[in-house]
Amino acid sequence: SQKIEQNSEALNIQEGKTATLTCNYTNYSPAYLQWYRQDPGRGPVFLLLIRENEKEKRKERLKVTFDTTLKQSLFHITASQPADSATYLCALGSYNDMRFGAGTRLTVKP
Amino acid sequence: GAVVSQHPSWVICKSGTSVKIECRSLDFQATTMFWYRQFPKQSLMLMATSNEGSKATYEQGVEKDKFLINHASLTLSTLTVTSAHPEDSSFYICSARDPGPRDNSNQPQHFGDGTRLSIL
Numbered sequence: 517s518q519k520i521e522q523n524s525e526a527l528n529i530q531e532g533k534t535a536t537l538t539c540n541y542t543n544y545s546p547a548y549l550q551w552y553r554q555d556p557g558r559g560p561v562f563l564l565l566i567r568e569n570e571k572e573k574r575k576e577r578l579k580v581t582f583d584t585t586l587k588q589s590l591f592h593i594t595a596s597q598p599a600d601s602a603t604y605l606c607a608l609g610s611y612n613d614m615r616f617g618a619g620t621r622l623t624v625k626p
Numbered sequence: 627g628a629v630v631s632q633h634p635s636w637v638i639c640k641s642g643t644s645v646k647i648e649c650r651s652l653d654f655q656a657t658t659m660f661w662y663r664q665f666p667k668q669s670l671m672l673m674a675t676s677n678e679g680s681k682a683t684y685e686q687g688v689e690k691d692k693f694l695i696n697h698a699s700l701t702l703s704t705l706t707v708t709s710a711h712p713e714d715s716s717f718y719i720c721s722a723r724d725p726g727p728r729d730n731s732n733q734p735q736h737f738g739d740g741t742r743l744s745i746l
Binding site: 614 | 632667668670719721735736738740742
């Protein structure tokens with residue numbers, strides 16, 4: 517069966533450090549992979565999309581890599597800030613079939 | 627940017643009541659909307675795909691008679707939880723994909739802020 521696993525339920529880091537979150541998947545060949553941010557009691561907010569033929573994508577302090585051989589995506593937040601504290605979800609899929617990982621709850625301590 | 631509005635944000639009602647949740651795309655037309663359910667500290671679980679002008683496609687294990695979906699226009703989809711019971715209490719979230727001028731299938735989904743449903 518298809519599985520999407522985010523490496524840890526929770527991640528605590530110090531302000532200024534780089535946060536690295538992992539998304540692994542099995543029995544899946546996604547056309548693209550997306551990362552979302554979700555705050556408590558709110559809907560997810562889109563951050564980045566990376567296609568299967570792309571290795572890396574950046575947006576401000578965010579960087580995403582996509583390794584289709586390892587079936588893994590890494591999501592980095594550089595120079596992390598307390599305001600980055602949230603749950604981050606990876607999502608894989610195609611047009612009408614997008615599936616989410618359980619998320620990693622990131623806490624950035626001042 | 628694209629905005630999806632979901633209403634109401636919070637519902638508390640008695641067991642046996644039917645509850646309707648609305649999902650609107652505010653600045654784009656969405657032929658397809660998605661309904662998710664999320665339990666605390668768990669992933670979003672896709673319940674059904676709502677298609678404008680046709681029947682919704684439900685995921686395995688989701689009762690279509692329990693969760694009625696209507697997508698009557700390009701900007702509105704509704705989810706009705708019929709005869710709700712305490713086990714239906716959850717966080718329900720809708721999303722819509724803005725296809726853009728070329729109907730690009732890789733466009734991200736835009737989510738509403740969810741509806742917290744509590745059945746007493």
